Amino acid sequence: MTDDAATAKQPATRGYAICTSARSGSNLFCQYLASTGVLGYPLEYFNAVGRRLLGYPDFPDAPERQVDWILSTGATPNGIFGLKILPVQFDKVAPSIRWTQLLPNMQFVLLERRDRLSQAISAHRAEQTQQWRAGLAAQREATYDGGQIYERLVALARDYARWGVYFARNGIAPTVIAYEDLVANPQRAVDQVARLFGLEGQARIEHRRVDLTIQRDATTEEWRARFRDEYRNCDALDPLR
Numbered sequence: 694m695t696d697d698a699a700t701a702k703q704p705a706t707r708g709y710a711i712c713t714s715a716r717s718g719s720n721l722f723c724q725y726l727a728s729t730g731v732l733g734y735p736l737e738y739f740n741a742v743g744r745r746l747l748g749y750p751d752f753p754d755a756p757e758r759q760v761d762w763i764l765s766t767g768a769t770p771n772g773i774f775g776l777k778i779l780p781v782q783f784d785k786v787a788p789s790i791r792w793t794q795l796l797p798n799m800q801f802v803l804l805e806r807r808d809r810l811s812q813a814i815s816a817h818r819a820e821q822t823q824q825w826r827a828g829l830a831a832q833r834e835a836t837y838d839g840g841q842i843y844e845r846l847v848a849l850a851r852d853y854a855r856w857g858v859y860f861a862r863n864g865i866a867p868t869v870i871a872y873e874d875l876v877a878n879p880q881r882a883v884d885q886v887a888r889l890f891g892l893e894g895q896a897r898i899e900h901r902r903v904d905l906t907i908q909r910d911a912t913t914e915e916w917r918a919r920f921r922d923e924y925r926n927c928d929a930l931d932p933l934r
Contacts, residue, residue, distance in 0.1 A: 704764035707798035708733055708774030709886060712859075714852035716815040717806045718872040719777055721905045725879050726775060728902035731895065732886055733775025738763045739782040739792075756786040760795045773890055780852045800889045801865050805853055806872040813846035814916050820845075837916055839923045851933050876907065 713719045723735040737743055738759050744752035753759060768774040774796065786792055793799060806812040823832040860867055868885050875882040880898055887896035 704761075705733070705768035705774035705797075706772045707800075707890065708763075708768070708776065708796060709735075709800040709802055709889060710796070711735055711775070711777040711802045711804050712856050712867065713777065713779065713804040714806075714812070714849045715779060716812045716819060716849075717804050718875055718907075719804055721903075721907070722804060722870070722875055722882065723775070723777055724903045724905050725875075725883050725898050726886060726896075728899040729883060729887070729896040730899070731769050731771050731773065731892055732883070732890075733769050733773045734767050735775030735777050736767065737777050737779070737782065738767060739776075739778060739786050756789045756792065757795075759786070760790065760792060763796060780855050801860070801867040802886060803856060803860070803867040803869045804872065804875075805869070808873070809846060809849060810842075810917055810920065811913055812849055812872075813842050814913055814920070816845045816849065817842045818912075835912075837919060839920055842916070842920055843924060847931065847933060854933060 711719060711722065726732045727734045739756065741752050741754045741759070752762070763774050763776050767776060776796070817838065818835040821833065821835040859865075868889060870882050870885055883896055883898055884893050887893045
């Protein structure tokens with residue numbers, strides 16, 4: 694979040710939701726978008742615990758008030774809001790509010806990671822260390838557990854499948870961005886979102902406002918190879934339930 698957020702004078706009138714699964718590079722993507730100063734300040738506003746832990750000690754638990762935050766704190770002065778949401782957060786707020794109707798003129802962005810196994814490994818490591826982003830101190834050392842990595846792999850595949858069904862049954866054609874393309878060309882990924890609001894070429898990344906880095910390292914590659922050695926079986930089709 695930048696100081697520019699404080700200059701928003703009124704609730705936003707249009708915006709977008711980044712629909713994704715954990716460990717997809719979404720925190721980095723959100724920083725890139727926020728750094729432009731014109732594409733909202735996307736965060737997990739339906740994650741009260743996370744918001745309080747990461748800078749907003751008074752962040753509310755009530756979904757209705759969280760929507761108010763999206764439309765105010767989550768908006769840039771040009772009236773565009775940003776939101777990041779995971780399926781688990783959707784499930785949590787859906788019984789209380791119809792959030793898609795409370796957020797006006799909303800566009801949908803699907804952020805996915807092609808390398809599902811690396812994403813599952815990243816989630817497994819983060820759950821153990823509680824180091825959800827670079828810059829946070831690891832609470833303990835991560836240890837390899839093939840069974841837990843497999844469970845994470847199935848869970849994130851289910852997340853993406855759920856988003857696919859959601860978009861299909863609602864007639865939504867989301868803007869699709871892959872993590873691998875984001876890493877290769879961040880500005881191009883930001884331009885895809887900017888295009889939704891007629892701001893392509895005007896939303897430039899301010900790299901001095903981006904302090905997150907990629908957490909992938911040699912351990913990821915080591916665990917990938919080990920997992921494939923243990924779980925490779927082309928004669929079995931995995932259930933998602």
